[in-house]
Amino acid sequence: MEFDLLVVGGGVNGAGVARDAAGRGLSVLLVEQNDLASATSSASTKLVHGGLRYLEYYEFRLVREALEERETLLAMAPHIIWPLRFVLPHAHATRPAWMVRLGLFLYDHIGGRRRLPGSRGLSLKGAPEGAALRPDYRKAFAYSDCWVDDARLVTLNALDARERGAVIETRTKLVSARRVGATWEARLQPADGPERQVRARAIVNAAGPWVSEVLGGALNVETGSGTRLIKGSHIVVPRLFEGEHAYMLQNPDRRIVFAIPYEGRFTLVGTTDVAWDAPPGPARISPEEVDYLRQSINRYFVPQTTAEDVVWSYAGVRPLFDDNADSASAVTRDYVLEVDAPEGQAPVLSVFGGKITTYRRLADQAMDRLAEFFPRARPSWTRGAVLPGGDLPDFDRAALARALCAEFPFLPDDLAARLARSYGTRTRRILADAKSLTDLGEDLSAGLHAAEVDYLVAEEWARTAEDILYRRSKLGLHLPPEAVGRLEAYLKQKAPPLPVRAMKA
Structure with a gap:
């Protein structure tokens, strides 16, 4: 088969490029060696944000672009992205108050903020935000960013790309x-079939941590650019505080750690920045990282966390552009697009670095860089184009959940809310003409019914229990082990078995 564009990598950048290119009228094939978002793109802190701390490294253009994209993405996918208020307790030994105020002033104004409330000072004495904090923290600052279901963002981009004509494998x-x-x-080489050959007029190498390996290996292209691999790890612990706000915690080493409400009953804590010197591949959190994250939250919160309190952890290797910075924390989160196109030969565009918040802009610029090779391609189009399920009236996910309960009176409120925040208006494709919970098939536990599993297998490339429980959803935190076994048995009826990596670290 022949395509205009072959995209290598099914993370957020690859899926974003495939969507953008398909919408410009190109024939697109995306290949991913594992599952969509199975590496870096599902191992993030799950924020759409400008990167407040990047201001300290004078990354003003990156912060401005990210803040602009924050507003764009919030409108594109309000079912999986929503505003989140952050509380930054003032720690005198790290950054002086005037520096924090200046940073927040810039953060409020350089990105064209429209929908999110601005920053302000906050007294923690008697305030709900201070209830779980140690009493020596008396003052804080509050500011806004957004939460994102990172793995679903990737899947929805791939889904939109397919609906615009792309082939996703x-x-x-x-x-x-x-x-x-x-x-x-x-x-x-498919995992369950014979090797085959395809032709493409151009390649986009969006292989994330494997970008240099693909470039110098599979493509046999030399480049002077490279990646700096940094491992970022997170832990999930029982909920540390009440409320829907999050915390940005400053550490004595000047690094910051986030504590974020997660899946109702938990708090997500991260991330670390550790140099990764091994080949790209699956990563696990180290005991030292667990201790670092525990110490970070124990420094601030009254409830003290032990290693035994960690109910889940995950780690990912981030492929940052190698700018020769001294420390892992100082390496730029900006991206670099490099095109190799010898005279008269097919081009390859490689993506170095990047972050979830700027993926749409990255994809747009990547296709602009390749425009000379596709003169008939349509122009830029993704700004303002909603992702599947994101066409919510007034961006109101709660209103959608209420509407679903009215249309399907048998739906429990919590199930309606979960489906609305995962699938948006496409929830109705799962519920179809169901008249009762029984019509949704077997309840595999925690409200995961056979109808939802069938949808994920048929429409969203899910093949394994890990795909469903830790990427298409986060239900793995709620299911008992025997329920995972039932899901695996059910999936064997839907597709040939595939090797499954350990789902918990």
């Missing part, structure tokens, strides 16, 4: 590719 590895004049000939 998970569990398919790029073995090699060679230039034959103005065309790439690529060899692909």
